[in-house]
Amino acid sequence: MAAPIEEKDQATEDPRKEGIASSIKVVPHVPKGGIMFQDITPLLLDPKVFKDTVDLFIERYTGKDISAVAGIEARGFIFGPPIALAIGAKFIPLRKPRKLPGEVISEEYVLEYGRDCLEMHVGAVQQGEHVLVVDDLIATGGTLCAAINLLERAGAKVVECACVIELRELKGRERLKDTPLYVLVESN
Numbered sequence: 001m002a003a004p005i006e007e008k009d010q011a012t013e014d015p016r017k018e019g020i021a022s023s024i025k026v027v028p029h030v031p032k033g034g035i036m037f038q039d040i041t042p043l044l045l046d047p048k049v050f051k052d053t054v055d056l057f058i059e060r061y062t063g064k065d066i067s068a069v070a071g072i073e074a075r076g077f078i079f080g081p082p083i084a085l086a087i088g089a090k091f092i093p094l095r096k097p098r099k100l101p102g103e104v105i106s107e108e109y110v111l112e113y114g115r116d117c118l119e120m121h122v123g124a125v126q127q128g129e130h131v132l133v134v135d136d137l138i139a140t141g142g143t144l145c146a147a148i149n150l151l152e153r154a155g156a157k158v159v160e161c162a163c164v165i166e167l168r169e170l171k172g173r174e175r176l177k178d179t180p181l182y183v184l185v186e187s188n
Contacts, residue, residue, distance in 0.1 A: 005064055005160055005180065016052040021185040023049045024165060038165050038187055040075065040136055054079060056184055057162055058086040061132060066159060068092050068131045072118065072147055073099070075136035079164065083134060092125065094118045094133075094147050105154060109146035111139075118146050120154065127155035137165040138181065141172025148179055 023043040030037035043049050061083060070092040071080025077093060084091040097106065097117045104119040125131060133147045138161070148158045158179050166173065166183040173181050 005060065005182070014056065016056060017185055019049050020053050020056075020164065024185070024187075026187070036167075036187070038137055038167070040078075040164065043164075044078065053164060053184065054082045054086075057083045057134070060162075060182060061087050063087075064159070065130055066132045067129045068125055068156070070094050070120075070125075070131050070133045070147060070151060072133070072135040072143055076134045079136065079162075080134040083132070083162075089132070092120060092131070094120050094150065105150060107146040107150040107153070109142045111142050116143070116146075118143070118150055120150055122154075125151060125154045125156040129156045130159050131156045133158055133161045135161070135163050137167065138163045138172040138183065139167045139170045141170075141175035144172065144179075144181075145175050148176070 020043060023046055025039040025042050027037040027039050029035060043053060066087060066089050068090050069080045069084035071077045073095045081091045097119055100119055100121055103122040105122055106117050106119045108115065108117045131151050133144060135143060138144055144161050151158050160180045160182055161176060162182045164184050165187055167187045
């Protein structure tokens, strides 16, 4: 069984998080009116901030008995692979429909602005495997819940979800129920 991942003292907040927060650009009305899109492109264009972001996750998950990192398409593919490599885990892409060849299992879900679906290769995880789910952002929690459901249906144990940004006002954290969530910064 994976050891619980302990929280560090929040009173000694890591100064790297300030650089991460200040590098995220908010773009109004994308992909539709009323949505405040959290653009991580400036973060990716700054090698120090990008490295700090990945390093914070690596520091948290090293030595935590995680055998797989599942990244949610598309921005979970940016952060998931370097985390997986650094902690000695495999990377599992959770993709949009019809992007994976071969046999897949799928999970449909509702977004704050529509419906979508995630797919994963059959056999990507083994029964009882400890998995970390990675994405750039949690809003309503629909995408992360779909990822958790998909992985658990395949027999995995999701030990935690990790996101760069949380839109706390949308209460997505509450939808995750018993699955812990680790977030680097709250939305601007």
